[in-house]
Amino acid sequence: MISSSTNQQVKDIIKLQKQPKYRRSQSLFVAEGLKMLTEAAWKGSLVKIYISESAMQKKQGSLIKLYNKYPYETVSDKVFGHMSDTVTTQGILGIVKQPSYSMESILEDKRHMWLLLDDIRDPGNLGTIMRTAEGAGMSAVIMGRGTADLFNPKTVRSTMGAIFRMPFIYADDITEVIMQIRNNGYNVYGTAMEGSIIYDKADYTKGAGIVIGNEANGIQDRVLECITGSIRIPMEGKLESLNAAVSAAVIMYEAARQRRGIIL
Amino acid sequence: MISSSTNQQVKDIIKLQKQPKYRRSQSLFVAEGLKMLTEAAWKGSLVKIYISESAMQKKQGSLIKLYNKYPYETVSDKVFGHMSDTVTTQGILGIVKQPSYSMESILEDKRHMWLLLDDIRDPGNLGTIMRTAEGAGMSAVIMGRGTADLFNPKTVRSTMGAIFRMPFIYADDITEVIMQIRNNGYNVYGTAMEGSIIYDKADYTKGAGIVIGNEANGIQDRVLECITGSIRIPMEGKLESLNAAVSAAVIMYEAARQRRGIIL
Numbered sequence: 001m002i003s004s005s006t007n008q009q010v011k012d013i014i015k016l017q018k019q020p021k022y023r024r025s026q027s028l029f030v031a032e033g034l035k036m037l038t039e040a041a042w043k044g045s046l047v048k049i050y051i052s053e054s055a056m057q058k059k060q061g062s063l064i065k066l067y068n069k070y071p072y073e074t075v076s077d078k079v080f081g082h083m084s085d086t087v088t089t090q091g092i093l094g095i096v097k098q099p100s101y102s103m104e105s106i107l108e109d110k111r112h113m114w115l116l117l118d119d120i121r122d123p124g125n126l127g128t129i130m131r132t133a134e135g136a137g138m139s140a141v142i143m144g145r146g147t148a149d150l151f152n153p154k155t156v157r158s159t160m161g162a163i164f165r166m167p168f169i170y171a172d173d174i175t176e177v178i179m180q181i182r183n184n185g186y187n188v189y190g191t192a193m194e195g196s197i198i199y200d201k202a203d204y205t206k207g208a209g210i211v212i213g214n215e216a217n218g219i220q221d222r223v224l225e226c227i228t229g230s231i232r233i234p235m236e237g238k239l240e241s242l243n244a245a246v247s248a249a250v251i252m253y254e255a256a257r258q259r260r261g262i263i264l
Numbered sequence: 265m266i267s268s269s270t271n272q273q274v275k276d277i278i279k280l281q282k283q284p285k286y287r288r289s290q291s292l293f294v295a296e297g298l299k300m301l302t303e304a305a306w307k308g309s310l311v312k313i314y315i316s317e318s319a320m321q322k323k324q325g326s327l328i329k330l331y332n333k334y335p336y337e338t339v340s341d342k343v344f345g346h347m348s349d350t351v352t353t354q355g356i357l358g359i360v361k362q363p364s365y366s367m368e369s370i371l372e373d374k375r376h377m378w379l380l381l382d383d384i385r386d387p388g389n390l391g392t393i394m395r396t397a398e399g400a401g402m403s404a405v406i407m408g409r410g411t412a413d414l415f416n417p418k419t420v421r422s423t424m425g426a427i428f429r430m431p432f433i434y435a436d437d438i439t440e441v442i443m444q445i446r447n448n449g450y451n452v453y454g455t456a457m458e459g460s461i462i463y464d465k466a467d468y469t470k471g472a473g474i475v476i477g478n479e480a481n482g483i484q485d486r487v488l489e490c491i492t493g494s495i496r497i498p499m500e501g502k503l504e505s506l507n508a509a510v511s512a513a514v515i516m517y518e519a520a521r522q523r524r525g526i527i528l
Contacts, residue, residue: 124388128507128509128510131503131506131507131510132506132507132510134499134500134501134502134503135497135499135500135501135503135506136500137500137501158507160503160504160505161502161503162501162503165501165502166501198524200521233399233517234520234524235398235399236398236399236400236401236520237398237399237401237426237429237430238398238425238429239395239398239399239424239425239426240424240425241424242395242396242399242513243392243395243396243422243509245392245507245509245510246392246395246396246509246510246513249506249510249513249514250513250514250517253497253514253518254517254521256498256500257464257518260462260498
């Protein structure tokens with residue numbers, strides 16, 4: 001059993017939790033909880049499991065099933081507390097390989113519905129957007145380089161497992177991806193305060209790209225210049241804007257509503 | 265200038281930030297930032313302002329305008345840091361009266377669109393829901409007693425000012441409110457995983473109540489028994505549920521879409 005915080009594996013986990021650069025260099029991240037690790041196992045991405053002493057003592061059936069198949073270590077509760085990013089931990093976390101997708105496979109997806117994020121900064125928003133994108137049946141989430149790190153512990157948690165199921169990619173230049181989608185014959189709409197059409201008047205039935213901008217500044221001018229048209233969500237009252245994850249949800253579900261019953 | 269953390273006013277602010285019971289007993293809360301306090305002033309709810317030494321030195325025009333009209337205190341930056349709930353503070357916060365509305369005025373609102381929360385627990389979700397409810401043009405947000413405290417600093421922040429503009433009320437028994445809305449001639453729909461109709465097939469044009477359930481457990485059985493019908497948001501992939509604020513947004517904006525152009 002690991003019972004010292006100076007243990008190399010413990011230090012490594014904490015580094016994976018806290019340092020985006022280290023996560024990137026290793027192509028690894030940390031996922032917590034039995035559900036997330038079971039998803040990681042299905043995906044073939046689970047590398048190693050760490051279980052707290054008290055979680056081990058509970059002998060939960062689904063946990064035993066998991067650690068019988070993967071390398072694991074038991075960790076004292078106190079040290080586990082340092083490794084975990086959550087306040088109320090289940091006492092199980094794991095090192096997981098970062099999923100990776102090719103731009104080709106993403107652009108070829110037969111649903112032809114792409115969500116493009118022009119630099120969403122809030123980790124919770126990003127996770128919620130991934131989760132909603134899965135529910136709304138999007139092909140993939142394409143992120144500009146300034147978007148938050150998808151493997152941030154808070155983001156991973158708020159995807160509720162969508163991180164293992166929803167294709168995604170970071171694009172060096174999001175305008176190039178927009179032009180590719182347009183060259184393939186699809187419209188790309190971007191949200192803007194002064195958008196020229198109401199979001200539900202855009203036609204998503206043949207497939208489309210939807211660009212969501214940064215929480216504070218919206219879509220960059222150079223990105224706005226590439227899109228087919230700008231859309232807006234009408235707002236009552238004196239509100240200046242909607243939350244970015246809410247805007248994304250409203251538009252993705254309007255697209256899903258229009259496309260329901262259409263055979264793709 | 266206040267420069268000691270043991271100052272009674274400082275202690276009082278911290279108590280208002282941290283203790284829901286104290287907030288309730290005083291019918292006060294703390295709002296931070298110039299925008300929020302300006303809203304509070306418009307609403308006639310601003311009681312007193314506290315400004316950090318360095319914010320004071322900046323002599324920002326809109327800040328001067330505000331503190332010329334209200335009682336204020338200057339506070340050393342260090343002490344202000346203890347009073348503020350945010351990491352990157354603007355250096356201005358205020359004591360504000362809690363807005364309060366009567367059930368009568370809420371039920372009489374001419375838009376006839378009520379959002380009912382059957383115990384939303386996450387402060388961020390609650391604030392985002394208030395913000396979206398304003399944007400979607402709801403009459404009011406009616407909260408079951410188990411719902412998070414709207415005056416929690418995180419919730420206040422995430423309303424983005426809607427807390428001063430969106431009518432709301434805590435109801436002792438949410439089923440009684442549902443029955444009242446139904447007796448007034450409106451349908452009340454509730455979200456459920458196994459909802460019998462897809463949310464966009466419900467008719468919101470004549471007005472309606474929409475019930476959103478708790479993040480983990482959904483709507484309570486006793487509440488489900490009172491509603492007109494249960495609705496569901498279709499989900500692709502293997503997702504178990506959507507985020508509560510996302511579900512609320514998708515349904516409220518579908519109602520707004522159906523009602524657009526209708527003269528109320």
